[in-house]
Amino acid sequence: MAFKIGNLTIENQIILAPMAGVSNSPFRILTRQYGAGLVFAEMVSDKGLLYENDKTKKLLYMTDIEKPMAQQIFGSDLITMVKAAKYIDEHSNCDIIDINMGCPVPKVAIKAQAGASLMKNPDLIYHIVNEIVKTVSKPVTVKIRSGWDHQSINAVDVAKRIEQAGASAITVHARTRSQGYGGHADLDVIKAVKQAVNIPVIGNGDVTDGPSAKHMLDYTGCDAVMIGRGALGNPWIFREIHQYLKDGTIIPRPTHQEIQEMMLKHLDSLVELKGEHVAVLEMRSHGPWYLKGIDHASELRKQLSTARTKEEFKVYVEAFFNAHP
Numbered sequence: 001m002a003f004k005i006g007n008l009t010i011e012n013q014i015i016l017a018p019m020a021g022v023s024n025s026p027f028r029i030l031t032r033q034y035g036a037g038l039v040f041a042e043m044v045s046d047k048g049l050l051y052e053n054d055k056t057k058k059l060l061y062m063t064d065i066e067k068p069m070a071q072q073i074f075g076s077d078l079i080t081m082v083k084a085a086k087y088i089d090e091h092s093n094c095d096i097i098d099i100n101m102g103c104p105v106p107k108v109a110i111k112a113q114a115g116a117s118l119m120k121n122p123d124l125i126y127h128i129v130n131e132i133v134k135t136v137s138k139p140v141t142v143k144i145r146s147g148w149d150h151q152s153i154n155a156v157d158v159a160k161r162i163e164q165a166g167a168s169a170i171t172v173h174a175r176t177r178s179q180g181y182g183g184h185a186d187l188d189v190i191k192a193v194k195q196a197v198n199i200p201v202i203g204n205g206d207v208t209d210g211p212s213a214k215h216m217l218d219y220t221g222c223d224a225v226m227i228g229r230g231a232l233g234n235p236w237i238f239r240e241i242h243q244y245l246k247d248g249t250i251i252p253r254p255t256h257q258e259i260q261e262m263m264l265k266h267l268d269s270l271v272e273l274k275g276e277h278v279a280v281l282e283m284r285s286h287g288p289w290y291l292k293g294i295d296h297a298s299e300l301r302k303q304l305s306t307a308r309t310k311e312e313f314k315v316y317v318e319a320f321f322n323a324h325p
């Protein structure tokens with residue numbers, strides 16, 4: 001089912017989450033091909049963008065086939081956040097500017113007082129969102145957590161402020177900052193946010209297949225679901241959820257042949273974007289994700305963690321799948 005973010009029509013309700021080190025152009029292309037209705041690029045730092053940091057700017061790379069795409073920024077300083085959003089508005093080909101108010105990692109949430117730390121300061125949230133909305137022409141969205149910790153669950157209040165400030169949609173990752181990625185997402189928080197605001201609400205947390213996606217949509221009434229860890233090594237998840245939402249069918253998991261092909265395709269596209277050295281290092285993480293649930297793959301996992309070249313990576317993968325077709 002389609003829904004709208006600002007004037008932009010999103011063709012379905014299944015969205016790829018922003019994931020640092022993962023949601024880059026090659027991965028976004030794969031997930032769009034398998035049916036993601038919207039893809040989020042990983043977060044970039046406001047200051048990194050403004051200080052002309054090359055590494056940060058490279059993170060903005062995107063192609064037309066990924067669209068619609070949201071570019072996420074993080075920071076905590078009103079002035080630099082607005083300038084960074086303006087920079088993205090003018091220089092990035094993305095369709096939506098998303099603000100990170102959920103990142104729990106100490107470097108972001110403690111040292112920079114950004115990400116989930118903003119949940120402690122709803123007034124600042126209002127000002128950042130409002131100033132950015134007034135400054136840019138693309139729709140602005142915000143990704144929040146349930147709250148800072150279980151004693152301060154304030155997603156509903158924060159969501160209302162975000163709506164008043166003019167945002168076009170809100171994503172709720174229904175965990176507190178202190179939960180990190182542990183425990184369970186609390187669907188009641190997403191439901192309460194959905195009931196409290198009129199802009200679209202994207203539910204996030206623990207969606208790993210068709211049934212969990214449908215349960216989140218039905219239980220909370222949210223407009224769309226966002227998939228993070230369930231997509232790691234698993235771009236097929238979007239087609240599976242799509243099918244399940246359509247007619248309740250659970251389609252078979254990819255074959256070994258498909259997994260092998262996908263691993264090598266992903267490797268090739270990362271090499272093209274980032275060069276062989278960085279691509280192989282990144283594939284050391286993706287490799288084990290693709291192999292999750294595959295029997296007898298522990299030796300291959302070890303081999304991939306030491307692979308230094310594209311050729312080496314390929315040889316290990318092909319040898320394994322030839323022996324385990």
Ligand SMILES: Cc1cc2nc3c(=O)[nH]c(=O)nc-3n(C[C@H](O)[C@H](O)[C@H](O)COP(=O)(O)O)c2cc1C
Pocket residue numbers: 017018019020021022041042043072100101102103143173204205206207226227228229230
């Ligand atoms: C490797 C990794 C990187 C992430 N990077 C970001 C990020 O850059 N920005 C963000 O808002 N959330 C980030 N997240 C959080 C996810 O977007 C998502 O909110 C979280 O994983 C919960 O969804 P899930 O249960 O479907 O994984 C990251 C998560 C993971 C696992």
